[in-house]
Amino acid sequence: MVRRTVGGTGQKSRTKRTQNRGDEGPLLQWVKLAEIDRSDELFAMSFEPDLALLRESAKHMGILEPIWLRRKAVKLQIIHGFRRFDVAQTLKMRTLRALIWGKDQIGDRIAFEMALHGNIAARGLNVVEKAMTLEKLLSRFGVMRDEVIRTWLPLLNLDPNEKVLNSFLLVKTFSLDVKRYLHSHGVSLNNIMLLSEFSREERQRLCRFLSRLRIGENVLREILIHLREIARRDGIGVTDLVSNSRIQRLLSNNRLSGPQKIEAVRKFLKEKRYPRLSELEGKFRLCKKRMGLPPQIEIAPPPFFEGDRFKVQFHFGSQREYEAVLGTLNKLSKKSVGNLLAIKGYRDGTV
Amino acid sequence: MLETYWRSKATEMERFERILLDKAVADDERARSILLRLGGVPVETVDGTSHVLRIAQSLKDPLGQGKRLLFLSSHKGRMVGICPGTSGHICCGYRILDLMSNCPMDCSYCVLQSYLNNPVVTVFTNLSDLIDELEMETNRPHSSVFRVGPGELSDSLALDELTRFSEELIAWFADHRDTVLELKTKHSRVDHLLNFRHNGRTVVSWSLNPQAIIEAEEHDTPSLIERLKGARMCQDAGYPIGLHFDPLIFDDYWEKKYQEMVNRIFQFLDSKGVIWISMGSLRFPPSLKRVIEDRFPESRILLGELFPGKDGKLRYLEPIRVGMFQKMISWIRDIDSTLFVYLCMETHPVWKAVFGWSPNSTEGLIELFDRRCRDFMRSSR
Numbered sequence: 017m018v019r020r021t022v023g024g025t026g027q028k029s030r031t032k033r034t035q036n037r038g039d040e041g042p043l044l045q046w047v048k049l050a051e052i053d054r055s056d057e058l059f060a061m062s063f064e065p066d067l068a069l070l071r072e073s074a075k076h077m078g079i080l081e082p083i084w085l086r087r088k089a090v091k092l093q094i095i096h097g098f099r100r101f102d103v104a105q106t107l108k109m110r111t112l113r114a115l116i117w118g119k120d121q122i123g124d125r126i127a128f129e130m131a132l133h134g135n136i137a138a139r140g141l142n143v144v145e146k147a148m149t150l151e152k153l154l155s156r157f158g159v160m161r162d163e164v165i166r167t168w169l170p171l172l173n174l175d176p177n178e179k180v181l182n183s184f185l186l187v188k189t190f191s192l193d194v195k196r197y198l199h200s201h202g203v204s205l206n207n208i209m210l211l212s213e214f215s216r217e218e219r220q221r222l223c224r225f226l227s228r229l230r231i232g233e234n235v236l237r238e239i240l241i242h243l244r245e246i247a248r249r250d251g252i253g254v255t256d257l258v259s260n261s262r263i264q265r266l267l268s269n270n271r272l273s274g275p276q277k278i279e280a281v282r283k284f285l286k287e288k289r290y291p292r293l294s295e296l297e298g299k300f301r302l303c304k305k306r307m308g309l310p311p312q313i314e315i316a317p318p319p320f321f322e323g324d325r326f327k328v329q330f331h332f333g334s335q336r337e338y339e340a341v342l343g344t345l346n347k348l349s350k351k352s353v354g355n356l357l358a359i360k361g362y363r364d365g366t367v
Numbered sequence: 368m369l370e371t372y373w374r375s376k377a378t379e380m381e382r383f384e385r386i387l388l389d390k391a392v393a394d395d396e397r398a399r400s401i402l403l404r405l406g407g408v409p410v411e412t413v414d415g416t417s418h419v420l421r422i423a424q425s426l427k428d429p430l431g432q433g434k435r436l437l438f439l440s441s442h443k444g445r446m447v448g449i450c451p452g453t454s455g456h457i458c459c460g461y462r463i464l465d466l467m468s469n470c471p472m473d474c475s476y477c478v479l480q481s482y483l484n485n486p487v488v489t490v491f492t493n494l495s496d497l498i499d500e501l502e503m504e505t506n507r508p509h510s511s512v513f514r515v516g517p518g519e520l521s522d523s524l525a526l527d528e529l530t531r532f533s534e535e536l537i538a539w540f541a542d543h544r545d546t547v548l549e550l551k552t553k554h555s556r557v558d559h560l561l562n563f564r565h566n567g568r569t570v571v572s573w574s575l576n577p578q579a580i581i582e583a584e585e586h587d588t589p590s591l592i593e594r595l596k597g598a599r600m601c602q603d604a605g606y607p608i609g610l611h612f613d614p615l616i617f618d619d620y621w622e623k624k625y626q627e628m629v630n631r632i633f634q635f636l637d638s639k640g641v642i643w644i645s646m647g648s649l650r651f652p653p654s655l656k657r658v659i660e661d662r663f664p665e666s667r668i669l670l671g672e673l674f675p676g677k678d679g680k681l682r683y684l685e686p687i688r689v690g691m692f693q694k695m696i697s698w699i700r701d702i703d704s705t706l707f708v709y710l711c712m713e714t715h716p717v718w719k720a721v722f723g724w725s726p727n728s729t730e731g732l733i734e735l736f737d738r739r740c741r742d743f744m745r746s747s748r
Binding site: 178179245248249290291292293296319320321322323324360361362 | 427661667669670672674675676677682684685686687689714716720
């Protein structure tokens with residue numbers, strides 16, 4: 017692609033065009049930063065990039081890779097290399113090496129696709145950048161939806177379907193705070209899709225709430241699903257739910273560690289979402305407590321209280337311990353066992 | 368006369384946008400009759416199920432659009448099966464006639480959405496093979512009543528105006544002792560059944576829910592009243608009637624809705640002509656949850672307290688189910704304490720909690736059914 021370059025280490029442009037080849041490749045040359053129009057972000061696809069590493073590297077070695085530019089009427093337009101340009105600027109560099117295409121040499125869409133491939137190959141895109149990219153492909157570069165789904169979603173490592181595309185297009189409309197949350201927490205596509213189901217205000221409030229808890233993806237999913245389902249079932253807003261005084265007290269309780277706060281929030285939401293199951297679990301805990309079993313005996317209800325089989329598990333290290341465990345179990349009163357078995361409150365044979 | 372009736376009704380089947388005709392049945396007489404009744408609907412000849420699957424996969428919304436495609440084919444292999452039941456639960460032993468799969472109605476909770484590989488409404492035209500198989504099955508010595516129906520993978524009557532399977536099936540069962548054909552439906556147009564000679568061996572049964580649930584969850588289905596009118600017509604024509612309260616759907620207002628429904632039903636039907644009533648709570652495999660969320664975002668059925676049971680399917684918390692069953696039975700018994708009520712796909716402990724006894728096993732429930740069928744038919748003569 018590159019026609020031919022002479023030099024490339026000096027401050028002045030010393031490029032010589034080759035006249036005997038008819039290709040349309042770019043020129044490699046040194047350009048002044050002042051000649052580049054940074055405000056033109058037609059091909060930009062970075063969202064709040066962390067430039068620290070690149071800056072450190074550039075301090076020692078300079079900017080090694082040329083940026084890609086296209087000539088405009090007055091200045092040069094960046095196709096690929098916004099981060100390198102920004103670093104160069106912060107390091108007060110005056111020139112950068114660049115591949116430069118002529119004004120009519122390369123169309124917008126091709127230039128964007130090249131930049132996209134360049135970025136995918138070099139660093140990959142975060143979720144917000146993927147959203148920006150998809151939106152640009154559709155609305156700025158006129159790529160058809162079907163082609164975006166079929167070709168570009170897989171390139172961005174996304175499932176090629178309408179729902180995924182729609183979720184990402186919604187991300188573009190998210191507020192900056194929410195985008196920052198998605199980016200900084202590396203939120204997964206599944207959870208983004210869940211978040212996209214909330215209103216703009218709810219999303220904003222949710223992200224403020226979630227930012228106070230450092231949670232993994234699975235717990236985030238559980239919390240979002242519980243919030244959504246409770247709100248729908250009870251006809252209340254998610255904002256009201258997360259503003260609940262009990263949740264607020266939990267979050268501001270300095271005696272609780274981060275993981276303890278997360279557990280407390282999960283418990284609160286689970287009780288709200290599954291009140292009857294929680295009630296049964298509470299009854300079970302009470303019955304078990306009243307039995308006063310030693311720690312080496314564990315008693316468990318059937319999963320989700322489905323069926324009538326309780327499970328007793330015990331451990332021992334000697335004949336004496338074994339006999340002690342059996343003795344304890346034998347001594348359990350009829351009443352306490354009866355209470356446990358009647359936990360679901362059925363009145364058998366009433367019909 | 369009947370032909371005129373069929374022709375007028377056939378126009379109501381215009382929901383089909385395309386017919387996929389398996390080349391294996393291109394010369395089949397029943398397939399040709401169906402095509403005739405759907406005159407005007409484009410026909411595409413296809414090469415077997417795999418071809419249809421490829422077509423289905425290319426659809427944007429296979430489950431929704433599949434309901435507007437009709438695949439006419441021939442069933443290979445056995446056409447009389449047995450309900451697979453579900454692990455750890457007591458099943459009624461209903462046998463299945465594989466004549467159709469999928470359904471033109473669109474209930475949010477329908478398990479077929481995740482159960483069937485092929486989302487296209489499919490009709491197997493080789494009814495004569497099925498009849499041969501029935502002959503063979505019923506010629507074997509058997510002590511149980513041979514209770515069977517095409518209501519497992521489709522609605523028994525939704526496509527009957529096109530297929531006219533019921534006419535031959537009802538006639539066959541009318542002539543065979545110790546057999547019962549159960550046509551399970553949500554459909555309401557039953558006029559064509561009324562003059563068939565059934566000999567009391569065909570049960571026409573309705574899946575019923577309160578009107579509010581029909582509107583919210585049972586899309587493209589007749590209303591409760593339309594279904595009850597159909598049931599009444601069949602009862603007047605001497606058919607034993609079955610009622611299926613399945614799925615029962617729980618919410619804060621369920622009691623009022625279901626009690627009203629029970630009372631309404633028996634304003635239309637004579638309880639003495641009801642051979643059985645089944646009850647089953649909402650249940651579905653976890654994989655269906657995603658389908659419901661995608662296809663029916665307004666549905667509220669997923670907001671209940673649903674947990675996996677021994678078979679992995681999600682069901683309401685056991686005490687919720689028991690409470691619903693107990694109340695339903697008390698309302699039913701208030702109307703007629705002799706009605707035969709059973710639970711569909713429930714566990715032994717739930718039976719015990721609801722009735723105070725349990726059939727203990729699928730075999731036990733089949734025995735109860737045998738007794739009920741024989742007693743009912745004896746008393747109806």
